[in-house]
Amino acid sequence: MSCSPFDLRDYLFGELAEAERRQMDVHVRSCGGCQEELERLRITQSALLELRDEEVPQRIGFVSDPVFEPSGVRRFWRAF
Amino acid sequence: MILRAVEDTDLIRKARQGDVEAYNLLISRWEKRVYNYLLRIAGDREEALDLSQDVFLKADQNLRKLDDPARFAPWLFRIAHNEAFSAFRRRRPDRDGGASELTADEAAPAPVFPIEHSIAVKAALSKLPEEQREAVILKIYQGFKFDEMAEILSCPVSTVKSRVYAALDVLKLQLAPLKSRGVT
Numbered sequence: 001m002s003c004s005p006f007d008l009r010d011y012l013f014g015e016l017a018e019a020e021r022r023q024m025d026v027h028v029r030s031c032g033g034c035q036e037e038l039e040r041l042r043i044t045q046s047a048l049l050e051l052r053d054e055e056v057p058q059r060i061g062f063v064s065d066p067v068f069e070p071s072g073v074r075r076f077w078r079a080f
Numbered sequence: 081m082i083l084r085a086v087e088d089t090d091l092i093r094k095a096r097q098g099d100v101e102a103y104n105l106l107i108s109r110w111e112k113r114v115y116n117y118l119l120r121i122a123g124d125r126e127e128a129l130d131l132s133q134d135v136f137l138k139a140d141q142n143l144r145k146l147d148d149p150a151r152f153a154p155w156l157f158r159i160a161h162n163e164a165f166s167a168f169r170r171r172r173p174d175r176d177g178g179a180s181e182l183t184a185d186e187a188a189p190a191p192v193f194p195i196e197h198s199i200a201v202k203a204a205l206s207k208l209p210e211e212q213r214e215a216v217i218l219k220i221y222q223g224f225k226f227d228e229m230a231e232i233l234s235c236p237v238s239t240v241k242s243r244v245y246a247a248l249d250v251l252k253l254q255l256a257p258l259k260s261r262g263v264t
Contacts, residue, residue: 048221048251048255049221050197051120051201051221054115056115057129060136061137
């Protein structure tokens with residue numbers, strides 16, 4: 001990984017500037033070690049993304065709702 | 081994404097002028113993301129829902145203090161972060177920051193027998209120290225940039241990056257071998 005001109009994780013996350021990203025594109029194409037490391041990072045990211053978002057079990061109170069105020073539990077704890 | 085940001089900015093402008101419907105629409109756009117962020121760090125649906133309610137109340141009360149409406153997302157998640165950890169401190173004074181620090185070398189490899197990925201992922205996340213887990217949630221699940229995460233967590237970008245990277249080192253050992261063995 002140390003042979004890479006920029007951090008592979010920054011590359012994976014799209015955190016590099018355009019010129020840096022292009023430099024990494026070229027490097028990764030020619031470096032087996034970095035290809036392998038990048039693949040492991042992508043597998044890790046994709047495994048994590050298998051935990052899907054849940055739907056909100058009930059809608060969040062709107063400003064116009066008469067009960068748009070801190071929850072009962074929250075008010076109780078704030079009393080202390 | 082850009083269109084969405086523009087529309088959010090417009091809703092914020094209207095909400096600041098007292099347009100209740102605009103703020104309601106803003107809630108309906110962001111409630112799922114905020115709820116899932118809170119659910120992943122709190123680990124409890126009811127608590128996540130309570131916290132979400134309080135986050136949107138606080139956001140409504142403070143919307144005029146938002147300096148740059150284009151930075152609404154990190155601003156909203158900063159409120160969510162602060163609300164959550166204030167609640168954790170009040171409700172669970174013995175909360176120790178999550179799992180003890182694990183280095184990549186100490187992390188046990190994931191089991192190779194076929195279990196559902198989601199269970200393996202939940203287990204791997206739960207073993208991370210709290211700060212690293214939250215950094216992964218903001219980066220992987222919420223897709224924030226490092227500078228936005230620094231804003232949300234009120235810490236330097238270098239700190240945010242080191243948390244994400246340390247977590248990835250551990251998660252990679254646990255999750256990458258699991259997937260590459262073709263366990264589905």
